[in-house]
Structure formats: C-alpha cells, structure tokens
Amino acid sequence: MRNSVSLGKLAQLIRSKNAGPFWITFDIVFENDVDFERVVSAKVLTKEWISGTYKIPQDSLIFVEIPEARAIKFSFPRPRIQGDLGETDMYSGQQYAPLLELQIS
Amino acid sequence: MTDPRISLISPTGALGMGFLDESLERGIALKPDVIACDAGSTDSGPFYLGSGTPKMSRRAILQDLRRLLLARDRLKVPLIIGSCGTSGVDSAVDWMRKMTLEIAKEEGLKFKLGRIYAEQNPDLIADAFKSGKIDPLPGAPEINEQTILNCSHIVAMMGHEPIVHLLEKQCDVILCGRASDTALFSALPLMRGFHPGPVWHCAKTIECGAICSSITRADGVFAEIDDNGFSVEPLALDASCTPLSLASHTLYENADPFLIREPSGTLDTQNANYHALSERKTRVEGSVFRPERYTLKLEGAALSGFQTVAIGGVRDPYILARIDSWLTEMKVFFEERLQELTGKTFGQEVRLDISQYGRNAVMGDLEPLPQEMPHEIGLLFTITAPDQTLANDVARFVTHAASHWPIPEWKGFISGIAFPFSPPEIDRGPSYRFTLNHVLIPETPLSAFRFAEEQAG
Numbered sequence: 001m002r003n004s005v006s007l008g009k010l011a012q013l014i015r016s017k018n019a020g021p022f023w024i025t026f027d028i029v030f031e032n033d034v035d036f037e038r039v040v041s042a043k044v045l046t047k048e049w050i051s052g053t054y055k056i057p058q059d060s061l062i063f064v065e066i067p068e069a070r071a072i073k074f075s076f077p078r079p080r081i082q083g084d085l086g087e088t089d090m091y092s093g094q095q096y097a098p099l100l101e102l103q104i105s
Numbered sequence: 106m107t108d109p110r111i112s113l114i115s116p117t118g119a120l121g122m123g124f125l126d127e128s129l130e131r132g133i134a135l136k137p138d139v140i141a142c143d144a145g146s147t148d149s150g151p152f153y154l155g156s157g158t159p160k161m162s163r164r165a166i167l168q169d170l171r172r173l174l175l176a177r178d179r180l181k182v183p184l185i186i187g188s189c190g191t192s193g194v195d196s197a198v199d200w201m202r203k204m205t206l207e208i209a210k211e212e213g214l215k216f217k218l219g220r221i222y223a224e225q226n227p228d229l230i231a232d233a234f235k236s237g238k239i240d241p242l243p244g245a246p247e248i249n250e251q252t253i254l255n256c257s258h259i260v261a262m263m264g265h266e267p268i269v270h271l272l273e274k275q276c277d278v279i280l281c282g283r284a285s286d287t288a289l290f291s292a293l294p295l296m297r298g299f300h301p302g303p304v305w306h307c308a309k310t311i312e313c314g315a316i317c318s319s320i321t322r323a324d325g326v327f328a329e330i331d332d333n334g335f336s337v338e339p340l341a342l343d344a345s346c347t348p349l350s351l352a353s354h355t356l357y358e359n360a361d362p363f364l365i366r367e368p369s370g371t372l373d374t375q376n377a378n379y380h381a382l383s384e385r386k387t388r389v390e391g392s393v394f395r396p397e398r399y400t401l402k403l404e405g406a407a408l409s410g411f412q413t414v415a416i417g418g419v420r421d422p423y424i425l426a427r428i429d430s431w432l433t434e435m436k437v438f439f440e441e442r443l444q445e446l447t448g449k450t451f452g453q454e455v456r457l458d459i460s461q462y463g464r465n466a467v468m469g470d471l472e473p474l475p476q477e478m479p480h481e482i483g484l485l486f487t488i489t490a491p492d493q494t495l496a497n498d499v500a501r502f503v504t505h506a507a508s509h510w511p512i513p514e515w516k517g518f519i520s521g522i523a524f525p526f527s528p529p530e531i532d533r534g535p536s537y538r539f540t541l542n543h544v545l546i547p548e549t550p551l552s553a554f555r556f557a558e559e560q561a562g
Contacts, residue, residue: 019360021147021539022244027356054471060244062361068379069352075360077244079471083151084538085409085489086458088469090150098473 008100016096021082024092025075036070042104111294112137112329118314120144121161122323128340141289145188155406155537159190185279185289193283195224215562216277221267222555223282225259238546245542256405264368266550268292286312301394305372307335317354320344334390346387348379370396405541411493412533413500415486417522423514435510456489500530
C-alpha cells in the first residue's frame with residue numbers, strides 16, 4: 001500500500017473565495033488526472049468531512065467533481081454575510097487552511 | 106442574413122486594472138465587432154455600494170478608458186462598460202460620463218454616448234416588496250419594508266436587454282450602472298441573433314479578461330462566437346487558453362460551476378466540451394441556455410455604524426500565557442467606563458471587538474488549531490458606534506487602559522501593548538452591510554432602468 005500524502009501536497013491549487021456576498025466557495029485543482037482520480041477515489045474529501053470541518057449542515061452544501069477542470073469544488077452559505085460586523089476575511093480568501101492537512105491514501 | 110460569426114474583445118478583467126498596450130493592439134488587429142469591459146463587483150465588500158464610492162482610482166480608470174475609447178474610435182465598433190464605479194450606482198455612471206467626455210474633448214473623438222442608470226428608489230422597492238414582486242434567493246436574510254428603506258443605495262443588476270436597447274439606437278459608447286458582467290458581452294451577439302447557449306457561455310468565460318488563460322496578470326482575450334460554439338484566445342502572446350484553463354474558469358467565484366443564473370434564464374455548461382484548436386486557442390461547444398421567469402438581482406447596502414480601530418502587539422510571554430483572561434478582565438472595566446462616560450452598554454449601540462492576530466483571528470470559530478500559541482500576538486481593537494466621535498472617544502479609553510492593564514506576574518505599572526502609531530486610534534469612517542439577497546420581478550426587462558443619450562465631441 002502506498003504512503004498517504006496531504007491534499008496540500010497533491011493539489012496544484014487550493015483556494016477559497018466569496019461567490020457573491022452570501023456564499024463561500026472552495027476550489028481544489030490538480031495538475032494531472034492521476035492525482036485528481038486519487039483524491040476522488042480516496043473518498044476522504046466528502047460532504048461529511050466538509051460538514052464537520054466547517055460546521056455547516058450537509059444539505060446546504062454544493063459539492064462537485066469536475067474532471068474537465070481536474071477540480072473538486074464545494075460551496076456553502078457564508079457563516080456571516082460578507083462585511084457584517086465581526087468580519088474576519090472580507091474575500092473569504094484564507095478559509096481553506098484545514099484542507100491542506102487532509103491525508104489522502 | 107446574419108453574419109455567421111461575431112467577435113469580441115475583453116481587454117481586461119476590470120476597468121482600471123490595466124493591460125498591455127501591445128495586447129490591445131493585437132486585439133484591434135483582429136477586428137472585433139465589440140469591445141466590452143466590466144468595472145464593478147460586490148467582491149470588495151459592502152462599502153462601495155453603501156457609500157457609492159469607486160474602488161479604482163480616477164487615475165487608473167482614466168488611463169484604461171482613454172486607451173479603450175481610442176481603440177473604439179479606430180475600429181468604429183461599440184464600447185460597452187458595465188457596473189461603472191464598482192457598485193454601479195447613478196453617481197458612479199455620472200462620474201464615468203465626466204471622464205468619458207473629458208477624454209473625448211482632449212483626444213478630439215466624436216461618438217454617441219449612452220448611459221443606463223440602475224439605481225432603485227428604496228420607496229419603490231419597498232412598494233414592490235409589499236406587492237410580492239421581491240423574492241428571496243437561497244439563504245437570503247429575512248427582510249421587511251424597513252430593511253429596504255434603511256438602504257443607502259439599492260441597484261438592480263441589468264441583463265442584456267437595456268444594452269441592446271441603446272445599441273439599437275446606435276450608441277457607440279455605453280456606460281452601464283450595475284450590470285451582469287456577462288450581459289456586456291452577450292448584448293451584441295444576442296441582438297444579432299446568435300444562439301444564447303454559446304453566447305452566454307462565451308460571455309461567462311471572457312468576463313474576467315485573461316483570467317481564463319494561463320496567465321494571472323490583468324490582460325485581455327479575443328473570442329469568436331458562431332451558432333455551434335465559441336473559441337477564445339488570449340491577446341498576450343505568452344499566454345494560452347487551454348481546455349483546462351477555460352473549464353477551470355467556470356469555477357471562479359461561482360457557487361455552482363455548471364448552472365449560472367442570468368436575468369432571462371440559466372446557462373447550463375454541464376455538457377460543454379472543450380477542445381484545443383491550437384496551443385493558444387480553445388473551442389467550446391455544447392452549452393445550453395434555458396429561459397426562465399425574468400428576474401433582476403437586487404443589491405442593497407445600509408450603514409452599520411462608524412468605526413475606530415487600533416492595532417498593537419503583545420510580546421511578553423507572561424501576558425501571552427494568560428491573554429484570554431487578560432482581555433476578559435479589561436473588557437469588564439471598559440464596560441464600566443462606557444457606562445460612566447456615555448450611559449451606554451456594549452452590544453447594543455456600541456460594539457467592541459478584539460481580534461488576536463496570530464491566534465484564530467482569520468478563521469475564528471472554524472480554526473482547527475485554536476490552542477496553538479505564537480510568540481507574539483497582534484491585537485486589533487475595533488469599536489463600532491452610531492457616530493464617529495463616539496467611536497473615537499471609546500477607542501481612546503480602550504487603548505489607554507488596555508496598554509496598562511496589569512498582570513499578577515509584574516508588580517507595578519506596565520506597558521503591555523506595542524502600538525506602532527501615535528495616536529493609536531484610527532478612524533475608519535462609516536461601515537456598511539449588505540442587506541439584500543433578493544430578486545425583483547420587473548414589468549419588462551427595461552422597466553427598472555433609465556436611459557440617456559448624447560453626442561460626445
């Protein structure tokens with residue numbers, strides 16, 4: 001069995017960003033089909049994991065795998081409307097950090 | 106008979122971000138039928154709509170606008186600018202009109218200038234709400250009439266129809282208030298009768314300029330649409346548009362990468378296929394557009410208060426070891442002092458937030474490593490109050506008391522926070538919040554917008 005590797009090492013791009021003021025979206029993009037397929041078939045980056053990590057109900061989550069773009073994408077309503085008092089990340093640009101350490105077998 | 110092909114250039118992702126002169130020159134040589142460029146977004150937060158202030162500087166807008174007006178003059182094709190002044194409020198359209206006329210005069214250009222205003226009167230929107238013409242989008246906040254009336258600005262995001270209206274009146278340059286980015290690019294192709302599937306997908310792909318290519322700097326792309334599909338190539342020779350780069354672009358800033366809602370319907374790119382025509386150019390086919398009930402997305406922002414902030418750092422390991430309780434203790438004092446000084450309490454009219462940079466300030470409650478301690482912590486004090494003077498008054502006693510708040514490890518008066526500035530308090534001015542995530546059901550695609558035409562030069 002091969003060694004596990006972190007998602008941060010496998011992906012060529014991991015990012016988070018507003019999708020309008022009310023949603024946040026995450027993109028995980030791979031350099032080649034092998035890496036993309038490896039993550040898809042490992043089934044650790046799932047709705048369950050995202051729901052637990054980001055503390056949001058599964059039914060408010062959009063989760064898609066896009067082979068044409070060698071990408072996995074998920075989105076959910078922003079925990080706070082963009083720019084409301086107490087905002088910590090106006091562009092939602094730094095909310096992806098927990099994804100980096102996810103171990104892929 | 107309609108022309109079998111139509112071509113467009115998208116010179117840059119946002120007017121004022123810049124682009125290479127040689128790229129625009131290459132675009133001009135390709136003889137596009139229209140130049141379109143977006144100038145706005147909600148992405149930078151509620152301030153721009155709330156205050157009606159542009160994000161880009163006048164200097165940056167003038168430079169890009171001048172180059173595009175000169176390019177348009179050489180080609181004699183329409184130039185369409187969307188979401189003027191970031192938010193697309195009426196005063197931002199006027200701001201851009203002034204610059205456009207100024208450039209026309211300086212450069213000796215003559216053209217017919219059209220304007221489309223997208224700002225909405227809160228009273229009329231409140232009436233529309235009462236008569237059931239406003240619908241919430243998924244996850245929209247609960248609103249009532251007062252929410253609408255409290256907005257400092259409300260804009261409706263136009264579709265392609267208002268732009269077509271001015272193109273039919275032979276406007277050469279069209280300055281739009283808030284507009285769907287894609288509508289700028291789809292207006293002329295739809296007017297000429299091209300199929301909406303390829304047209305909207307092409308528009309979606311090129312709206313951010315060269316971001317759909319292999320480069321990330323601000324620059325442009327050229328696209329050609331026919332009835333079966335479209336192709337895109339970057340204007341910069343060192344860039345390429347590959348099947349992967351185009352498919353990836355549908356991810357960017359969209360919650361759903363396959364279904365994109367426009368005022369007149371939904372673009373579905375699920376069955377789109379991408380194939381390379383050359384190393385730099387890719388063709389896309391198979392996207393479809395499904396007409397739906399006509400709706401206009403509304404954007405609204407309201408004042409949430411005035412803010413004063415202060416930034417300081419803590420390095421003392423004794424303080425760091427007890428930073429949470431240290432801050433909690435001083436907050437009790439701040440509460441008493443606020444009461445004494447103003448008769449108010451925190452939480453209602455006046456709000457105090459203290460973030461610890463270096464420790465959970467970015468992810469807050471979602472931080473997976475909440476206990477990790479750095480060797481120094483940056484403190485950001487944010488005071489929000491109904492007026493600026495009150496926010497500043499509160500900030501002044503907060504920063505003073507905080508910097509001398511004692512810890513049991515040291516006997517005597519300490520200075521526990523390193524402030525980089527004098528004064529440490531910085532007035533931030535007004536703060537706004539987004540209030541609407543709703544759509545308006547208009548009488549017609551044009552009814553919510555106002556038009557003006559004039560001769561420039």
